[in-house]
Amino acid sequence: MKQQAPPDLFEPGLFDGTRFYDAFAWYRANDPVSWQHPAGEPEGFWSVTKYHDVVSVHRDSTRMSSTKGMRLDSTDRAVDAVANKMLIVSDPPDHTRMKRVLIQPFSNEVLARAEEYVEKVVADVVAAAVRNPEPDLIKHLARIPTDVICAIMGLPRSDWAWIGEKTTEAFESPSEVRRITANSEIFKYFYDLVSENRRTAANDFINTLTTRTDSSPQLTDEELVFNFSGILAGGNETTRYTLASLTHQLAEHPDQWSRIIEGEVDPSVATEEGLRWSVPGMHVMRTATEAVRVGEAEIEPGQRVVTWIGSANRDAEIFDNPDTFDVGRTGNRHVSFGAGRHMCLGSRLARLEITAYLRTLRSTVGSMQLEGEPRYNGSNFTWGLNELPVVLSA
Numbered sequence: 001m002k003q004q005a006p007p008d009l010f011e012p013g014l015f016d017g018t019r020f021y022d023a024f025a026w027y028r029a030n031d032p033v034s035w036q037h038p039a040g041e042p043e044g045f046w047s048v049t050k051y052h053d054v055v056s057v058h059r060d061s062t063r064m065s066s067t068k069g070m071r072l073d074s075t076d077r078a079v080d081a082v083a084n085k086m087l088i089v090s091d092p093p094d095h096t097r098m099k100r101v102l103i104q105p106f107s108n109e110v111l112a113r114a115e116e117y118v119e120k121v122v123a124d125v126v127a128a129a130v131r132n133p134e135p136d137l138i139k140h141l142a143r144i145p146t147d148v149i150c151a152i153m154g155l156p157r158s159d160w161a162w163i164g165e166k167t168t169e170a171f172e173s174p175s176e177v178r179r180i181t182a183n184s185e186i187f188k189y190f191y192d193l194v195s196e197n198r199r200t201a202a203n204d205f206i207n208t209l210t211t212r213t214d215s216s217p218q219l220t221d222e223e224l225v226f227n228f229s230g231i232l233a234g235g236n237e238t239t240r241y242t243l244a245s246l247t248h249q250l251a252e253h254p255d256q257w258s259r260i261i262e263g264e265v266d267p268s269v270a271t272e273e274g275l276r277w278s279v280p281g282m283h284v285m286r287t288a289t290e291a292v293r294v295g296e297a298e299i300e301p302g303q304r305v306v307t308w309i310g311s312a313n314r315d316a317e318i319f320d321n322p323d324t325f326d327v328g329r330t331g332n333r334h335v336s337f338g339a340g341r342h343m344c345l346g347s348r349l350a351r352l353e354i355t356a357y358l359r360t361l362r363s364t365v366g367s368m369q370l371e372g373e374p375r376y377n378g379s380n381f382t383w384g385l386n387e388l389p390v391v392l393s394a
Helices: 020-030 051-059 076-082 094-102 108-131 143-152 157-172 176-200 204-210 221-252 254-261 267-278 347-364
Strands: 033-036 045-048 283-288 292-294 297-299 304-308 367-370 385-387 390-393
Touching: 033 297, 045 051, 051 283, 051 292, 051 304, 094 221, 108 143, 108 347, 108 390, 143 157, 143 221, 143 347, 157 176, 157 221, 176 204, 176 221, 204 221, 221 254, 221 267, 221 347, 221 367, 221 385, 221 390, 254 267, 254 347, 267 347
Parallel strands: 045 304
Antiparallel strands: 033 045, 283 304, 292 297, 367 390
16 A cells, blocks of 8 residues: 555546545554645645544544634635534534434434334335346435435425435536525525424424423524525435445345345344445544644644544445445444534434335345446445446336
8 A cells, every 4th residue: 555655535427437446545544633725725734534534533522623714625604604603514502502402313213103104205215126126226315315305304295306306416416506505495494494494383293393492492484494495405315325336235245235135144243244335424524622632643623623424434444444345343432423512413314214225125125136237426425326227126
């Protein structure tokens, strides 16, 4: 893995496939906390690639702030508009206050009631994929997280397809204008929904979040709108990428699929390997509020720190044979949902959906055939497959 010059993490096309894993391996071995200053960018940042360093940054909410943005291509104007109003770009005490409210719809009790519906959605989607094969299986898989999160949020069924399309466009469109426009349309949609519910109180999901209790302070309408967008994106994009990646790996590794079919490996265990392998959230950014040491690097106040989840999930100090897809991997300490205060709110829901998908595949699908070249979206932030030519057969 030795080479004379460090790999360029901003080489065009690096994330169009999986070549970036070699770059991450070089940095873990040679320069695990490295200073990066991409050409044409006004400022640089610290790049963190080893598991323990990544976790330490995520858990340090005192010296590592989220309010300056949590992704590399954030604009100051966009971040300032939502800082301390949106969970993912907030610090305590605002983060604590908002999370206390927003975690309610994702409690074990609520998700237990949702499990039957999740199973039904997954069964319908898999049956449709077997009955009507598409050149791109993702056209079917995308329905699972979209239908589930929209149902939980109590959104009108007639809006679900539009919401799925706009969420994907907001993250994946190669056009910055289209991404901004899609985000604006989503914000407008939720603003209208919250305003209407103030008059009608017809949406139980919103009512749960707007009912003040001693332990649950009320959120402003602006905070509701911003965080609804975040919930929608988190519940939709990341789960879809994991479902696609997991299907791809099982199709390419029939021996791993056989372990699930034959009952050697429980779907809930295979779910964790799917999450480790897929890494839908590739990087997370923080900004140092005071001097702090990360690994061997001395971080100065105001400097940005980027943690690479995709690298942490392949750290050989934590995972045996990290570059091997192993559905039976136990003690799977992946950080695909983050760590610390900003651990993903929807992690339990995502696990529920993915495990239900594997159980349904096991009981209804006989084979998975890869019939072309999968394509990746090329993003170094929300990374994953956006085209998967796999055919499911009964």
